[in-house]
Amino acid sequence: MTRMKLKQLNLQNFRNYEKLTIHFNKNINIFIGNNAQGKTTLLESIYFLAISKSHKTYRDKELIKFGSLFSKIACELIKDDSKIKLEIIISPQGKKVLINEIEKRKISEYIGTFNVVIFAPEDLEIVKGDPANRRKFIDVEIGQISPIYIYHLNQYNRILKQRNEYLKQVVNNRIDYNYLDIVTKQLANHGSWITQSRNLFIQKLNKYANNLHQYISNFVEHLTITYYSNYALETNEITPEAIFSLYRNNYQRDLIKGNTQLGIQRDDMHFLVNGINVSDFGSQGQQRTTALAIKLSLIEFIKNETHYYPIVLLDDVLSELDDVRQTQLLNSISDKVQTFVTTTNLSGINDELIKAADVFLIDNAMILKREGDSNG
Amino acid sequence: MHYPEAISKLIESMSKLPGVGPKTAERLAFYIANKMKEEDVINFAKALISAKRDLMECTICGNITDKNPCPICQDKTRDRTIIAVVEENKDLIAMEKMKEYRGKYHVLNGVISPINGIGPQDINIPSLIERLKDDEIKEVILATNTTIEGESTAMYIAKLLEKTDIRVTRIARGLPVGGGLEYADEVTLLRAIEGRREIK
Ligand SMILES: Nc1ncnc2c1ncn2[C@@H]1O[C@H](COP(=O)(O)OP(=O)(O)OP(=O)(O)O)[C@@H](O)[C@H]1O
Ligand SMILES: [Mg+2]
Ligand SMILES: [Zn+2]
Numbered sequence: 133m134t135r136m137k138l139k140q141l142n143l144q145n146f147r148n149y150e151k152l153t154i155h156f157n158k159n160i161n162i163f164i165g166n167n168a169q170g171k172t173t174l175l176e177s178i179y180f181l182a183i184s185k186s187h188k189t190y191r192d193k194e195l196i197k198f199g200s201l202f203s204k205i206a207c208e209l210i211k212d213d214s215k216i217k218l219e220i221i222i223s224p225q226g227k228k229v230l231i232n233e234i235e236k237r238k239i240s241e242y243i244g245t246f247n248v249v250i251f252a253p254e255d256l257e258i259v260k261g262d263p264a265n266r267r268k269f270i271d272v273e274i275g276q277i278s279p280i281y282i283y284h285l286n287q288y289n290r291i292l293k294q295r296n297e298y299l300k301q302v303v304n305n306r307i308d309y310n311y312l313d314i315v316t317k318q319l320a321n322h323g324s325w326i327t328q329s330r331n332l333f334i335q336k337l338n339k340y341a342n343n344l345h346q347y348i349s350n351f352v353e354h355l356t357i358t359y360y361s362n363y364a365l366e367t368n369e370i371t372p373e374a375i376f377s378l379y380r381n382n383y384q385r386d387l388i389k390g391n392t393q394l395g396i397q398r399d400d401m402h403f404l405v406n407g408i409n410v411s412d413f414g415s416q417g418q419q420r421t422t423a424l425a426i427k428l429s430l431i432e433f434i435k436n437e438t439h440y441y442p443i444v445l446l447d448d449v450l451s452e453l454d455d456v457r458q459t460q461l462l463n464s465i466s467d468k469v470q471t472f473v474t475t476t477n478l479s480g481i482n483d484e485l486i487k488a489a490d491v492f493l494i495d496n497a498m499i500l501k502r503e504g505d506s507n508g
Numbered sequence: 509m510h511y512p513e514a515i516s517k518l519i520e521s522m523s524k525l526p527g528v529g530p531k532t533a534e535r536l537a538f539y540i541a542n543k544m545k546e547e548d549v550i551n552f553a554k555a556l557i558s559a560k561r562d563l564m565e566c567t568i569c570g571n572i573t574d575k576n577p578c579p580i581c582q583d584k585t586r587d588r589t590i591i592a593v594v595e596e597n598k599d600l601i602a603m604e605k606m607k608e609y610r611g612k613y614h615v616l617n618g619v620i621s622p623i624n625g626i627g628p629q630d631i632n633i634p635s636l637i638e639r640l641k642d643d644e645i646k647e648v649i650l651a652t653n654t655t656i657e658g659e660s661t662a663m664y665i666a667k668l669l670e671k672t673d674i675r676v677t678r679i680a681r682g683l684p685v686g687g688g689l690e691y692a693d694e695v696t697l698l699r700a701i702e703g704r705r706e707i708k
Contacts, residue, residue, distance in 0.1 A: 241693040283695045290656045297622035311620065311628065314663045318656070 136246070136440040137470050138178065139215075140208040145200035147173040148497045158490040159467060162481075163474045164502075165494030171474035174494070175250065175445040178472065181207050181218050182248040182443075183272060184229055184239055192222050209246055211440065218246060240279035240286075247276050247442035249430045251449045251461075255423040259411055263400040270401065273430060274333050277437040281329050288322040291315055292392055300390040307387065319395065320376040326396050327361050327370050334359040334401055336436075340429030345405075348421050348460050353405050355425055362398035424457060428464050444471045451480035458482055515541060568639065570615035570632040572597050580613060587611045589646040593636065593665065595619055595653055603651070611649070614639065619657040620664060628664060637668060647675040654681045654699070680705070 143152040148170050165171050172188075176195075179187050186195060196203040202223040209216040219230040228235055229242040236242040257265045275282045295315040302308075338357040345355035363375055379386075382394050403410045403422050410418050434442040444465055450458060450473055462482060465471050474494075478486060491502040511519065515537050522533035540549060565571070566578035573579070580586065580600075590611030594600050600613050618631040628634075640648065650665060652658035666676050682700030683692055692700070 238693070238695065240695050279694045280698055283698070287656060291660075294622050294656070294660070301622055301625075308628065310667050311660075311664055314660050314667065317663070318660060 134212060134439045135210075135468075136443065137210045138207055138443055138472075139210055141174075141178065142204075142206040143174075143177055144204040145197035146177050146195060146203045146205050147197060149173065149177075150197060150497065152497070152499065154492075154499055156470075156490070158488070159470050160465075160485060160489035161470075161472050162478070162486065162489045162491045163472070163494050163499070164477060164491065165474070166476060169494045170497045170499075171494055172252075172447055173497075174499075175252075175447050175472060175474060177205050178207070178443070178445060179248055179250050181205060181220060182243075182246040183276065184220065184227070184243055185272070187250055187252060187254065192227055193224055195222055196224070207246075211245075216245060218242075238283075240282040243275060243282060244277065244279050244438075247434050247438060247440065248445055249427060249434065249442045250445040250447065251424075251427050252445075252447040253449065255427055255449075256419060258426060259403060259414070259419045259423045263398075266401050267397075267399055269426075270330055270333060270399075273433075274329055276442075277434060278329065281326070284322045284325045284329075288319065288326060288396065291318045291322065292395065292397060295319060296391050299386055299392065302387065312383065316379045317372075317376055319392070320379060321372045323363070323396050324370055324372045324375050327363060327365075327375075327399075330396070330399065331359055331361065331367060331370070336433055337426065337429055340432045341425045344428045344460065344464075345421060345425035348425060348457055350456065353418070353421070355422060356404040356407075357426075358402050358404065360400040360402060362395055421457070424453070424461070428461065431464050431469065441469045444469050446471065446473045448474055448476070450482075451475055451477075565615075565617070568635075569613050570617055570635065571600060571613060572615075585610075588644050590649065591636075591639070591645060591647070592649040592651045593662075594651050595658060595661075599651065599653075611647075616652070616661065619652060619655075619661045621657045631661075633665065633668075636665070640669065640672070640674060645674060647677065650676065650678045 138156055140156070141152070141154050143149040145151075163171050163174060176186055176188060180195070186192070189195075202221060204219070204221050206217065206219040209218065217230075217232050219233075221228040221230075229239065230236065231242060231245060258269045271281075271285060275285070295312075298311065298315065334357055341357055342355055345353060361370075363370070363378060365374055365378075379394055385393050403414075403426075405414060405418050405422065408414070410422050414422065431442060431444065434440070446461075450461070453461065459482075462485060467488075473481075473485075473489075475481060478491075493500045493502055510516075518537040518540060519530070519533045522528055522536050523530060528536070540552075544552075562574045563572055564574075564576055566573045566576055566581055568577045568581045571578040571580060575582075587610050591614050592603060592609065592611055593614045593616060594603065595616050595618065597615055597617075600615055603609050603613070614632065614636045616631045616633065616636075618626055620626060620628055620631065639645070648665070648669065650662040652662045662678055666678075669676050680703050682703050683689070683696060689697070
């Protein structure tokens with residue numbers, strides 16, 4: 133059986149951690165601690181090693197412990213029978229990523245080795261927040277399994293920046309249609325690729341999330357996820373040529389606005405529960421259920437795409453879920469997924485889970501394994 | 509605290525170099541003043557002046573040279589029918605190190621990049637187009653970098669030459685020599701596939 137496990141984590145000057153080395157043996161690991169002791173930070177470091185970004189901030193510098201010059205995080209992973217060492221060094225000048233001591237120049241060469249799914253209070257923003265939250269979600273999750281997606285996305289964003297700058301400068305000038313055509317063609321090439329991947333991703337997500345949502349809602353609700361591509365083309369029409377001609381038809385508008393009006397930077401996705409858009413009209417509970425269903429569906433999605441179950445990080449969310457939701461979550465995890473759970477106390481957490489777990493206490497960035505849980 | 513005037517002038521000059529911040533500039537300035545031998549400092553100053561006074565852009569190809577036209581443009585043994593278009597002088601030097609290429613060059617001295625305020629007219633594209641009016645030229649090799657801007661610039665030039673008889677080629681990109689497929693990252697593989705060519 134294919135399996136992936138996090139065996140060891142090392143933090144140095146990462147937020148409130150000065151130095152930490154911790155080993156993991158169990159599939160389920162629970163971290164208990166009061167507020168502001170370093171629970172979220174611990175999960176954030178694991179997430180960072182996988183995705184090379186934080187789920188909380190896009191400014192890497194914030195992760196460096198106050199007063200330190202740099203931060204270093206590393207982990208040891210077991211994938212099937214081989215050991216993999218991942219390492220990231222964050223400094224104010226940027227970050228360096230290494231796999232098995234070898235530096236990777238491109239982030240796209242780094243991401244994908246280690247997959248995680250995090251459940252955090254911020255998840256609700258995917259449902260409730262503005263479209264940028266949903267695009268970020270899509271990009272991170274496709275990026276996790278496809279380095280080529282990251283490549284296309286980076287290329288697209290760079291061309292978009294050049295094109296927008298050109299549109300801004302050209303207003304009172306003569307327009308060089310030769311140059312405009314070229315950046316537009318480049319944009320259309322990458323835009324087409326990205327749109328197809330997003331389309332496929334959302335189709336798959338829809339399939340998994342639908343089943344999960346029905347179960348969590350006791351079969352009274354039905355979730356449908358739809359992709360709103362800004363190009364608004366039928367699936368079989370998504371080609372660089374078709375997209376290029378869409379852009380061409382918009383040249384005048386772009387030139388007047390001094391900005392690219394069309395493209396994947398305007399994409400969105402909608403969540404319909406029993407036909408109603410939950411982002412705008414859902415109740416708190418419906419929004420939570422939707423967010424949970426989406427996150428849960430990622431576990432199966434990643435497993436199917438990569439053949440490995442991702443590592444699951446649950447930040448302070450378990451005790452917030454009622455019995456049905458906790459059970460569904462635990463079924464998804466069962467004994468096959470390595471899981472890291474944080475909480476301020478154990479009450480409200482499923483007994484079976486606690487019995488199967490290693491329990492750690494976090495106190496001011498110090499972590500101690502709670503002994504006496506005599507369970508193997 | 510105030511620096512002696514000679515030091516603050518030196519710091520100011522140093523700070524004008526790319527990649528040199530105020531701290532480094534200060535360190536270099538004091539190093540020159542305190543640690544370097546007078547003879548070395550004089551040679552250094554002479555080299556600086558001569559780099560500026562004696563060097564110029566070749567009016568034909570844009571190469572940095574102390575003779576105009578540059579030795580490559582003057583070399584009668586090189587193939588006048590092929591021109592390799594490169595971004596920078598250092599790219600020309602890299603090509604020359606290979607010792608295989610016997611055509612001529614055109615150094616753009618940059619790439620088209622609106623975010624840096626650089627348009628087609630701001631690099632050596634007009635002089636290239638002028639040069640290509642010469643009937644002798646049969647092929648242009650676009651050897652700009654594989655960055656977004658290098659790519660746009662290559663496509664831009666190709667477009668300008670669309671209606672001429674000149675053969676326009678783009679350097680191949682992809683797998684490093686001697687590396688097996690299994691060692692290449694996915695993006696490199698993708699680019700190698702994109703740049704594939706027929707062999708039959
Ligand atoms: N760059 C930094 N340098 C030093 N300390 C930091 C840095 N960034 C955050 N902190 C501190 O780290 C501590 C731990 O934060 P963390 O979010 O991990 O707490 P937590 O255990 O998850 O708490 P809660 O239960 O409230 O969510 C906080 O006191 C925070 O102020
Ligand atoms: Mg927290
Ligand atoms: Zn010359």
